[in-house]
Amino acid sequence: MPESKVKIINKLGIHARPASMIVELCSKYDGDIKLEANGMHADAKSILSIMMLAAEKGTAVKISVNGTSDDEGVLNRLNEMFEKGFGEE
Amino acid sequence: MIFKGIKVSEGVAVGKCRVIRDTFSLEMYAIDNVEHELERFKKATLEVKNDIFETIDKFENGKGVEGIDIQVFKAHAQIIEDPMLYSEIYSRIKEQKKNADWIIKEVVEDIVAKFEKSENELLKDRAIDIKDVGYRLISNLNNIGLDELKNVSGFIIVAEELTPTQLLHLAEEGVAGIVTEKGGITSHVAIFSRSLEIPAMTGIKRIIDYLSDGDIVVIDSEKSEVLFNLTDKELRRYLFLKRQYDKIRKKKKSTRTMKSITRDGVEISIGANIQLSTEINKMKEYGIKNIGLFRTEFLFMDRDNIPDEDEQYEYYKKMAQTFDGESIVIRTLDAGGDKNVKGINDIRSENNPFLGWRGIRICLDRPEILKTQMKAILRAAKHTKIKILYPMVSTPIQMDKILELFDEARAELIESKVEFSDNVEHGVLLEVPSAVLYMDYFAEKVQFFSIGTNDLLQFLLAVDRMNSRIANLFSWYNRALYMVLKEIVEKAKRYSLPVQVCGELAADPRSLPVLIGLGITELSMTSSSVPKIKLLIRSVSVDECKEVAEKVLSYFKYEEIKDFLSEKFKEFMGREEFLNEMSEMWEGK
Numbered sequence: 001m002p003e004s005k006v007k008i009i010n011k012l013g014i015h016a017r018p019a020s021m022i023v024e025l026c027s028k029y030d031g032d033i034k035l036e037a038n039g040m041h042a043d044a045k046s047i048l049s050i051m052m053l054a055a056e057k058g059t060a061v062k063i064s065v066n067g068t069s070d071d072e073g074v075l076n077r078l079n080e081m082f083e084k085g086f087g088e089e
Numbered sequence: 090m091i092f093k094g095i096k097v098s099e100g101v102a103v104g105k106c107r108v109i110r111d112t113f114s115l116e117m118y119a120i121d122n123v124e125h126e127l128e129r130f131k132k133a134t135l136e137v138k139n140d141i142f143e144t145i146d147k148f149e150n151g152k153g154v155e156g157i158d159i160q161v162f163k164a165h166a167q168i169i170e171d172p173m174l175y176s177e178i179y180s181r182i183k184e185q186k187k188n189a190d191w192i193i194k195e196v197v198e199d200i201v202a203k204f205e206k207s208e209n210e211l212l213k214d215r216a217i218d219i220k221d222v223g224y225r226l227i228s229n230l231n232n233i234g235l236d237e238l239k240n241v242s243g244f245i246i247v248a249e250e251l252t253p254t255q256l257l258h259l260a261e262e263g264v265a266g267i268v269t270e271k272g273g274i275t276s277h278v279a280i281f282s283r284s285l286e287i288p289a290m291t292g293i294k295r296i297i298d299y300l301s302d303g304d305i306v307v308i309d310s311e312k313s314e315v316l317f318n319l320t321d322k323e324l325r326r327y328l329f330l331k332r333q334y335d336k337i338r339k340k341k342k343s344t345r346t347m348k349s350i351t352r353d354g355v356e357i358s359i360g361a362n363i364q365l366s367t368e369i370n371k372m373k374e375y376g377i378k379n380i381g382l383f384r385t386e387f388l389f390m391d392r393d394n395i396p397d398e399d400e401q402y403e404y405y406k407k408m409a410q411t412f413d414g415e416s417i418v419i420r421t422l423d424a425g426g427d428k429n430v431k432g433i434n435d436i437r438s439e440n441n442p443f444l445g446w447r448g449i450r451i452c453l454d455r456p457e458i459l460k461t462q463m464k465a466i467l468r469a470a471k472h473t474k475i476k477i478l479y480p481m482v483s484t485p486i487q488m489d490k491i492l493e494l495f496d497e498a499r500a501e502l503i504e505s506k507v508e509f510s511d512n513v514e515h516g517v518l519l520e521v522p523s524a525v526l527y528m529d530y531f532a533e534k535v536q537f538f539s540i541g542t543n544d545l546l547q548f549l550l551a552v553d554r555m556n557s558r559i560a561n562l563f564s565w566y567n568r569a570l571y572m573v574l575k576e577i578v579e580k581a582k583r584y585s586l587p588v589q590v591c592g593e594l595a596a597d598p599r600s601l602p603v604l605i606g607l608g609i610t611e612l613s614m615t616s617s618s619v620p621k622i623k624l625l626i627r628s629v630s631v632d633e634c635k636e637v638a639e640k641v642l643s644y645f646k647y648e649e650i651k652d653f654l655s656e657k658f659k660e661f662m663g664r665e666e667f668l669n670e671m672s673e674m675w676e677g678k
Contacts (some may be wrong), residue, residue, distance in 0.1 A: 015212070015214075016160075016161065017160045020160055020163050021160070043172075048174060048219070051215060084400060089367060
């Protein structure tokens with residue numbers, strides 16, 4: 001199962017806007033996409049569960065993708081989102 | 090009465106208030122026909138979702154509302170479908186056989202409680218998004234509209250908190266101010282009110298208990314206060330204050346379309362010093378066409394790794410695209426001095442960091458950092474003209490190395506077949522006195538010069554300006570500095586190269602006539618200083634500035650120069666009627 005570890009670099013962390021960007025991408029795929037941070041798990045297709053991670057700047061996030069039509073591709077695109085700080089400062 | 094709060098948007102407002110309360114007095118009741126109740130819930134969800142998509146469509150067709158980020162409503166569309174909300178409500182209706190609106194209220198409250206428990210301020214702020222969706226569902230089920238938000242033009246809205254949906258309605262009403270009990274500086278209310286320039290205060294607990302519709306309320310952001318039950322005399326004072334405030338704001342904005350030219354028609358270009366791409370909005374507000382200094386340190390600070398080429402490229406590109414001006418001066422990483430960048434330098438290990446490992450000295454020792462930045466800049470130059478400015482250059486060898494690295498960076502981009510543009514120029518930041526003396530050498534290598542007055546003066550005088558014991562030795566009104574500036578301008582002229590002043594001196598109103606008199610025609614400063622400097626430029630002529638500069642060079646003491654320039658400044662200020670009116674704008678700032 002493809003996994004990666006990323007760090008949150010945007011100042012405001014994963015608030016509603018980044019969370020909704022994640023959901024926008026992940027909802028296009030069947031299969032399991034999970035985020036793990038602060039000892040909690042979140043379903044990457046549920047905006048509320050992502051927001052509840054309360055993941056702030058500097059938090060390490062583990063992403064795992066399983067059973068989608070393109071696990072590696074989804075993982076890469078998620079990594080990229082995090083690395084670009086969701087287009088925020 | 091006076092309440093203290095958090096200022097989230099500046100300004101003074103006086104007006105009648107409209108109190109928005111959570112008006113849902115819902116009752117819980119048992120239902121017999123569960124299927125029917127589930128259908129009602131599904132129908133409400135569908136209708137609210139359609140409403141949200143309608144809003145999103147409107148925005149995407151260019152009919153958005155200023156102050157509202159459409160991504161917020163995209164998030165709402167996801168919240169309404171979220172299993173934690175939707176499935177939970179669905180199954181609770183089924184199990185508990187209670188009315189849908191009651192269950193919605195309970196589920197929303199449960200989720201909100203989890204959010205509000207968080208220590209993360211931002212998450213607390215965002216509980217409002219879930220409430221918003223909940224309110225909309227309940228309103229739909231009960232056929233409640235947003236009537237209380239109608240006809241509030243000129244009113245001050247007082248609420249426990251305001252949802253994005255409510256703000257969307259208020260945007261069309263033209264409200265005078267907003268006061269809420271909840272919400273921090275990143276809340277929707279804050280973002281909304283700032284971009285619409287409506288005075289707003291948050292964090293005032295239980296204020297809605299004290300107010301009724303129609304009470305006269307005052308917001309004074311200067312003191313972070315909300316006041317009511319005022320005497321007529323006090324009210325008059327606040328009305329006066331409000332007029333003053335609005336006048337200055339209007340005046341500042343009115344300079345937006347004015348040209349920055351002297352009375353005798355010489356253009357003095359004014360650029361902005363920025364460090365965040367978000368500052369571009371302020372630039373637009375004041376009609377600033379150039380970024381005269383983009384400090385890239387912010388990109389490197391507060392993080393564990395060094396931003397790679399792609400990340401930097403994306404950032405510069407975004408900047409070039411949001412700002413549709415003429416050119417951007419990008420200063421390469423200027424770590425050191427008082428700036429620590431994790432993974433690069435540590436000023437605590439240096440005895441004398443301002444004279445130590447900083448600016449280009451670091452970048453030439455760690456060439457991969459500079460090369461990465463150069464590559465990102467070359468790629469971003471496809472989108473606008475970029476002038477690369479190198480800080481702390483003090484010897485000719487450094488200049489040669491910089492250009493060698495640049496050629497390498499360029500060759501590597503060609504080799505890896507990455508698109509870029511040669512629409513770039515090189516420039517030296519003149520801040521080390523020796524660099525001024527090497528200008529003849531640099532002139533053959535670069536296309537422009539920029540003067541960093543803060544460091545230049547500090548090095549020229551050998552005075553640490555943060556050291557209060559010797560602060561009296563540091564002064565802008567300084568013959569030594571003027572002589573150096575004169576030298577720089579003359580040399581630059583000899584080689585037909587442009588020279589810009591980008592330090593604090595550029596925004597000092599008393600020094601401005603001297604700069605112009607010495608032949609400086611390009612300035613760069615923080616955006617908020619631009620309106621007043623522009624007005625001052627428009628009230629002087631180059632000839633009289635030359636006289637001022639000449640006279641100033643005949644004085645040797647700080648005090649003499651300062652007194653003379655203060656007097657001249659007063660004279661110029663008194664010239665135009667609008668400048669007089671604007672004297673408040675200058676005070677202390």
